[in-house]
Amino acid sequence: MFDLDALASCLSASACLVNQATSGLIIGMLLFLVASGVTLIFGVLHVINFAHGSFYMVGAYLAYTTYVVTGNYFLAALVGGVGAGITGILFERLIISRVYGQNLLMQLLVCYAFILIVDDLVKIIWGAEYLAMGIPAEFRLPPLRFAGGFIPPFYLFLVGVAVAIGLGSVLLVTKTRFGKIVRAAALNAPMVSALGIRVNVYFALLFGFGCALAGVAGALAAPVRSLTPGMGLGILVESFIVTVIGGMGSIPGAFLAAIILGLTRSIGSVGFPLFVDGAMFMIMALVLIFRPTGLLGQGAVR
Amino acid sequence: MKKSHSSPRRGLDRRTVLKGAAAAAAVGTGITGFPAYLKAANTPIKIGVPTILSGRVAILGESSVAAIKNEVRKINEAGGIEGRTLEPVFRDSRGKPDEAARMTRDLVNNEGCEIIIDAEASGASFAVNEVVRDMKQYCIHTNSETSSLTADPKNQVDWVFRGCRQGIHDAVGGGLVAAKVVKEKGLKKWATISPDYAYGRANTEEFMEYVKLFAPETEVITETWPKLFQPDYTENVTALLNAQPEVLYSCLWGGDLVAFFDQASLYGLFDQFTAFAVNLGDYPVLTAIKSRPAGVYSGSRYHKDIPDTPENEAWYESYMANADVLPTNWAWQNAAAINFIAEALKKTGGNTDTMKMAEATSGLTINSPFGVDGTLTIREEDHTLVNYMVGYSKTIVNEPYVVNFDQTAWSEIYKHEAEWKKRNGYA
Numbered sequence: 001m002f003d004l005d006a007l008a009s010c011l012s013a014s015a016c017l018v019n020q021a022t023s024g025l026i027i028g029m030l031l032f033l034v035a036s037g038v039t040l041i042f043g044v045l046h047v048i049n050f051a052h053g054s055f056y057m058v059g060a061y062l063a064y065t066t067y068v069v070t071g072n073y074f075l076a077a078l079v080g081g082v083g084a085g086i087t088g089i090l091f092e093r094l095i096i097s098r099v100y101g102q103n104l105l106m107q108l109l110v111c112y113a114f115i116l117i118v119d120d121l122v123k124i125i126w127g128a129e130y131l132a133m134g135i136p137a138e139f140r141l142p143p144l145r146f147a148g149g150f151i152p153p154f155y156l157f158l159v160g161v162a163v164a165i166g167l168g169s170v171l172l173v174t175k176t177r178f179g180k181i182v183r184a185a186a187l188n189a190p191m192v193s194a195l196g197i198r199v200n201v202y203f204a205l206l207f208g209f210g211c212a213l214a215g216v217a218g219a220l221a222a223p224v225r226s227l228t229p230g231m232g233l234g235i236l237v238e239s240f241i242v243t244v245i246g247g248m249g250s251i252p253g254a255f256l257a258a259i260i261l262g263l264t265r266s267i268g269s270v271g272f273p274l275f276v277d278g279a280m281f282m283i284m285a286l287v288l289i290f291r292p293t294g295l296l297g298q299g300a301v302r
Numbered sequence: 303m304k305k306s307h308s309s310p311r312r313g314l315d316r317r318t319v320l321k322g323a324a325a326a327a328a329v330g331t332g333i334t335g336f337p338a339y340l341k342a343a344n345t346p347i348k349i350g351v352p353t354i355l356s357g358r359v360a361i362l363g364e365s366s367v368a369a370i371k372n373e374v375r376k377i378n379e380a381g382g383i384e385g386r387t388l389e390p391v392f393r394d395s396r397g398k399p400d401e402a403a404r405m406t407r408d409l410v411n412n413e414g415c416e417i418i419i420d421a422e423a424s425g426a427s428f429a430v431n432e433v434v435r436d437m438k439q440y441c442i443h444t445n446s447e448t449s450s451l452t453a454d455p456k457n458q459v460d461w462v463f464r465g466c467r468q469g470i471h472d473a474v475g476g477g478l479v480a481a482k483v484v485k486e487k488g489l490k491k492w493a494t495i496s497p498d499y500a501y502g503r504a505n506t507e508e509f510m511e512y513v514k515l516f517a518p519e520t521e522v523i524t525e526t527w528p529k530l531f532q533p534d535y536t537e538n539v540t541a542l543l544n545a546q547p548e549v550l551y552s553c554l555w556g557g558d559l560v561a562f563f564d565q566a567s568l569y570g571l572f573d574q575f576t577a578f579a580v581n582l583g584d585y586p587v588l589t590a591i592k593s594r595p596a597g598v599y600s601g602s603r604y605h606k607d608i609p610d611t612p613e614n615e616a617w618y619e620s621y622m623a624n625a626d627v628l629p630t631n632w633a634w635q636n637a638a639a640i641n642f643i644a645e646a647l648k649k650t651g652g653n654t655d656t657m658k659m660a661e662a663t664s665g666l667t668i669n670s671p672f673g674v675d676g677t678l679t680i681r682e683e684d685h686t687l688v689n690y691m692v693g694y695s696k697t698i699v700n701e702p703y704v705v706n707f708d709q710t711a712w713s714e715i716y717k718h719e720a721e722w723k724k725r726n727g728y729a
Contacts, residue, residue, distance in 0.1 A: 224564050
């Protein structure tokens with residue numbers, strides 16, 4: 001199961017190190033974008049958005065259509081994010097807000113119903129065939145060579161955007177008036193409401209922002225990942241692992257956990273190819289046992 | 303609640319009367335004992351089809367449905383069989399074995415289906431196989447390529463057939479072509495990337511077994527096993543780059559194969575190795591991959607030029623005119639199954655009795671656009687399809703996407719299949 005020779009020779013060769021470190025970062029950053037939405041929504045609204053993968057899918061499909069129509073990838077990524085955000089706000093207002101405070105099973109069922117409905121709608125609108133956007137013309141470049149390793153320019157762009165969005169999210173929550181109101185409302189919604197602030201609007205906007213992050217991730221990944229109805233499910237499971245390891249509600253925690261998971265995957269594919277998924281879940285189990293609040297989580301565990 | 307109890311129930315009474323009348327009529331005809339075929343004379347022959355119509359592989363199920371509908375349409379327009387039309391009834395099992403089993407029972411018991419086409423993937427096919435064995439229901443499996451489904455005597459049922467590819471046939475074909483290529487180019491070091499579940503593991507093992515048999519100096523230096531439906535293959539791509547093999551084999555399929563190709567192209571992977579991908583040859587895959595590399599060896603799935611005959615071209619045109627999804631490997635297999643069923647029904651005079659249909663299907667040869675020399679046969683000894691197109695093509699960037707089909711002779715396949723059966727205790 002363990003190929004320690006391969007691992008040792010990889011760790012001592014610069015080409016392999018560069019390849020695996022960058023691939024860990026790439027996998028981690030897209031995971032981070034999705035997971036940061038999950039963690040943000042949980043941190044404030046105390047609801048676990050099991051339907052988060054659907055917004056990733058909506059973002060990817062909207063980006064695909066925008067790219068096909070306009071040929072502009074940057075616009076496509078924007079439309080993917082905004083479209084998923086608007087869908088998220090509608091989902092929050094019309095559906096999930098009705099089961100706030102109810103037991104987890106009810107929320108899970110509502111989300112599952114939403115996942116199935118959105119999957120079928122996507123199939124009706126875009127068809128059941130897998131779609132691929134293809135690498136935008138701007139990024140159709142040969143991979144960069146660094147210390148013998150390969151780094152595709154498109155992935156440099158992905159990582160850059162993901163880090164920028166992650167930083168922006170932290171600033172939004174910690175430094176802006178919007179962030180302060182939302183955090184206050186999370187602690188004591190009736191009090192904030194008594195001050196004349198429409199708490200529901202802020203909750204919906206925050207939910208939409210979380211979904212927009214998933215949508216952007218879907219849109220950014222669309223050129224290299226095939227689009228199929230149901231594509232959100234795979235990323236959902238991994239983003240939950242990230243959220244649990246990083247600490248529910250902590251964006252820096254999600255960032256750290258996403259990098260840990262990304263590196264586990266990339267190093268694991270060399271050193272223990274048959275135990276990559278097992279290793280991810282093992283890390284999650286260890287965190288749950290020894291630090292149930294997650295690496296950087298602070299709140300009480302629900 | 304109370305109110306509803308005391309409300310007038312005239313409507314229900316009327317329904318009860320109607321139900322009673324219907325029941326009496328049913329009993330009446332039963333007692334008077336009209337021969338079954340007279341009762342059935344003008345009713346359509348219902349064919350129950352459990353398949354996968356949702357989720358990531360829905361395209362395969364949808365192309366199966368489109369192919370069945372198109373063949374049934376042709377048969378019905380030509381007057382049906384002995385005056386009876388065919389009527390397919392589809393069910394979406396989402397590929398779940400328990401659902402497929404339940405739906406198969408429901409199709410027979412409640413929908414009155416007289417024939418079952420099991421258009422499920424392997425997992426659910428084994429479940430359907432047990433249901434039709436139990437119910438003594440005539441059935442053709444149309445999509446499961448797992449060899450043991452019909453090769454293993456434990457799974458064989460007198461009234462059940464396989465109307466699709468079988469893994470071992472493609473493994474022999476692939477092994478022969480791959481061995482020829484690597485010997486010509488002097489390549490020895492192989493790597494594999496296949497999905498980590500029963501099909502991926504078995505298929506890769508069978509393929510490499512035959513490559514090693516035909517090119518003994520072959521050495522597999524690395525294997526990477528992404529899980530099914532994994533969204534990102536970057537770590538697998540870089541693991542392959544690090545290992546620096548000379549040849550690559552993959553049985554990734556569908557959207558997973560599309561994603562792998564697009565991601566691997568970012569690293570220029572296909573400029574560095576010779577690659578074999580058994581499932582690359584399907585239209586939805588070939589058309590979806592944007593950075594389609596040239597020179598990749600692709601297994602035979604369905605292609606309008608394989609075989610390159612006017613009959614196959616005509617089938618393609620007819621399918622495309624009536625379907626809203628591209629044809630796949632599953633599409634031709636289901637079309638062929640309908641043709642086998644129609645031919646068997648002609649032989650039984652429209653009688654759908656399980657044993658009569660089984661007798662008519664066993665060893666049946668039909669004219670078909672998908673066969674070598676224009677014919678397909680369901681072999682008598684193990685009830686499995688033979689004489690279909692097996693071989694590998696090479697990809698090109700633009701239409702027709704694949705060229706230079708290297709066809710494997712069935713005499714070779716028969717020879718190695720017989721040895722494989724002996725090795726596995728199947729013969």
